[in-house]
Amino acid sequence: MLKSITIGQYIPGESIIHRLDPRTKILGTLGYVVILFVLRGPAGYAVMAGITAAVALLGRIPVRMLLRGLRPVLIIILFTIVLNMVMTPGETVYQLGPLDVTDEGIVQAATMSIRVILLIMTTSMLTLTTAPIDLTDGIEYLLGPFRRLGVPAHELAMMMTIALRFIPTLVDELERIMKAQMARGADFDTGSFLDRAKSMIPLLVPLFISAFRRADDLALAMEARCYRGGEGRTRYKVLKVSTPDFWAGAFLVCTFGAALWV
Amino acid sequence: MPIVFEDVDYVYDPETPWQTTALRDVSLRIEDGEFVGIVGPTGSGKSTLVQHLNGILKPTCGRVRVDDIEVGADRGRMKELRQKVGLVFQYPEHQLFEETVRDDIAFGPKNIGLSEDEVQRRVRWACRAVDLDEQILDRSPFELSGGQMRRAAIAGVLAMKCRVLVMDEPTAGLDPRGRANMLDQMRRLHSGGMTIIMVSHGIDDIAQIADRVIVMNEGSIGMQGTTREIFRRYEDLQALSLQVPRTAQIMRRLREAGIPVPVDVLTINEAADALAEVLRGKNCGAEEHNHRSVHSR
Numbered sequence: 001m002l003k004s005i006t007i008g009q010y011i012p013g014e015s016i017i018h019r020l021d022p023r024t025k026i027l028g029t030l031g032y033v034v035i036l037f038v039l040r041g042p043a044g045y046a047v048m049a050g051i052t053a054a055v056a057l058l059g060r061i062p063v064r065m066l067l068r069g070l071r072p073v074l075i076i077i078l079f080t081i082v083l084n085m086v087m088t089p090g091e092t093v094y095q096l097g098p099l100d101v102t103d104e105g106i107v108q109a110a111t112m113s114i115r116v117i118l119l120i121m122t123t124s125m126l127t128l129t130t131a132p133i134d135l136t137d138g139i140e141y142l143l144g145p146f147r148r149l150g151v152p153a154h155e156l157a158m159m160m161t162i163a164l165r166f167i168p169t170l171v172d173e174l175e176r177i178m179k180a181q182m183a184r185g186a187d188f189d190t191g192s193f194l195d196r197a198k199s200m201i202p203l204l205v206p207l208f209i210s211a212f213r214r215a216d217d218l219a220l221a222m223e224a225r226c227y228r229g230g231e232g233r234t235r236y237k238v239l240k241v242s243t244p245d246f247w248a249g250a251f252l253v254c255t256f257g258a259a260l261w262v
Numbered sequence: 263m264p265i266v267f268e269d270v271d272y273v274y275d276p277e278t279p280w281q282t283t284a285l286r287d288v289s290l291r292i293e294d295g296e297f298v299g300i301v302g303p304t305g306s307g308k309s310t311l312v313q314h315l316n317g318i319l320k321p322t323c324g325r326v327r328v329d330d331i332e333v334g335a336d337r338g339r340m341k342e343l344r345q346k347v348g349l350v351f352q353y354p355e356h357q358l359f360e361e362t363v364r365d366d367i368a369f370g371p372k373n374i375g376l377s378e379d380e381v382q383r384r385v386r387w388a389c390r391a392v393d394l395d396e397q398i399l400d401r402s403p404f405e406l407s408g409g410q411m412r413r414a415a416i417a418g419v420l421a422m423k424c425r426v427l428v429m430d431e432p433t434a435g436l437d438p439r440g441r442a443n444m445l446d447q448m449r450r451l452h453s454g455g456m457t458i459i460m461v462s463h464g465i466d467d468i469a470q471i472a473d474r475v476i477v478m479n480e481g482s483i484g485m486q487g488t489t490r491e492i493f494r495r496y497e498d499l500q501a502l503s504l505q506v507p508r509t510a511q512i513m514r515r516l517r518e519a520g521i522p523v524p525v526d527v528l529t530i531n532e533a534a535d536a537l538a539e540v541l542r543g544k545n546c547g548a549e550e551h552n553h554r555s556v557h558s559r
């Protein structure tokens with residue numbers, strides 16, 4: 001039930017996409033998102049969809065995983081479509097009670113929903129093909145220049161690493177607590193909204209207690225190993241840009257340019 | 263009425279890259295009033311197996327029946343099933359959440375819609391069954407000691423007044439005295455007529471207390487039989503990286519050293535009897551030793 005969250009999930013693999021430097025992938029994804037939102041015209045979207053398809057193919061990502069990532073945002077997408085169709089002023093093509101579905105609205109709805117779909121698919125591909133540790137290493141490096149402006153790059157990266165590391169642990173924990181309370185006759189699926197909110201208490205209290213216990217243990221373990229922030233820390237795994245990264249970068253720059261041009 | 267598994271398979275996360283088969287072709291039968299121990303290496307499917315007993319998991323293939331309820335098929339009877347079969351998970355103290363021990367134990371009985379009187383009666387009964395002092399009922403469960411917290415959590419399951427009690431590693435993380443107390447309580451509940459199924463890594467605990475043992479291995483049943491039968495099969499157990507009880511190990515060494523002791527002893531008392539027998543035999547010269555004497559010192 002909780003396993004359907006694909007954002008933040010990593011599928012280990014050996015593909016060329018998996019082996020790219022995380023910084024290439026992060027910058028690529030960032031660029032992709034920016035381009036996606038400044039784009040006009042259907043041809044550009046076709047190019048962007050092409051990039052997504054190419055990366056998914058090269059990364060050997062199962063289509064099912066990509067579609068599954070869309071499930072949680074399905075309602076948002078539907079909302080976007082309906083709102084855009086009836087709220088955009090323009091030439092009326094269909095009358096729905098007091099609401100006008102306009103020509104421009106349909107175009108707007110289509111582009112917005114394609115944007116959201118591509119956005120979710122592509123950003124989830126980043127985490128699907130990059131180990132969480134590599135991801136935060138990349139973010140720490142990329143945030144490095146902002147340290148002079150007071151951005152605590154290392155601390156942010158460490159917090160993200162820890163948060164990502166504990167998502168599956170806490171999900172497992174939650175599932176265990178759920179089972180234990182179900183064994184005592186708890187019911188999470190029926191009843192009014194208020195009943196259901198109340199039925200969360202037997203889950204959340206033990207979950208918080210265990211999260212705090214884990215945090216305590218972790219802090220102790222880190223201190224016991226002399227952790228005192230990022231100052232002067234060397235790395236076990238040093239990030240390295242290699243030839244495939246140049247090719248990937250060149251490919252992205254060209255295709256982004258093409259998407260803006262057409 | 264019995265618990266019956268027929269050719270049960272269970273697959274976690276089917277049709278994803280994480281798909282794993284946790285149970286393969288498991289068939290077994292547990293009669294009323296039995297005390298069954300389930301052992302096996304980590305990841306052999308013990309916990310998955312017991313979670314089928316009260317419908318927390320439903321078989322991917324095959325059938326599980328508890329009395330006349332078919333797990334998975336009879337959706338409407340899940341509540342009834344959970345009243346029949348109580349399941350105590352590993353580290354049950356992690357499920358405590360209420361403000362007082364009393365409210366926490368009452369959580370289960372309240373969920374099945376009992377009257378306030380009956381709920382309170384059950385709370386007191388469950389409290390006694392696990393040897394908790396009634397005075398702590400109004401304290402917060404988080405002020406208790408580790409052992410007390412575990413007993414309070416077990417009381418929360420017992421208060422469902424189930425006929426079958428399933429315990430997953432009930433002695434894990436307890437000190438020796440806590441362990442002995444836990445086993446005593448289980449023995450008492452069993453002699454009160456409850457069917458008890460206990461999953462444990464503690465071979466010595468199982469040897470002391472279970473009538474019958476099921477050995478799990480890679481999702482299937484590796485062996486099953488009476489406790490004595492199973493723990494006699496030293497080589498077979500070792501092949502599954504399991505051990506025989508410590509007393510039996512000592513007896514085996516003594517035998518290798520040329521002392522004629524039986525090797526299929528299960529408890530310290532049995533071992534003491536057997537040794538006494540051998541020593542007496544030496545003193546008097548002729549007496550044949552009989553390793554079936556299972557009485558206390």
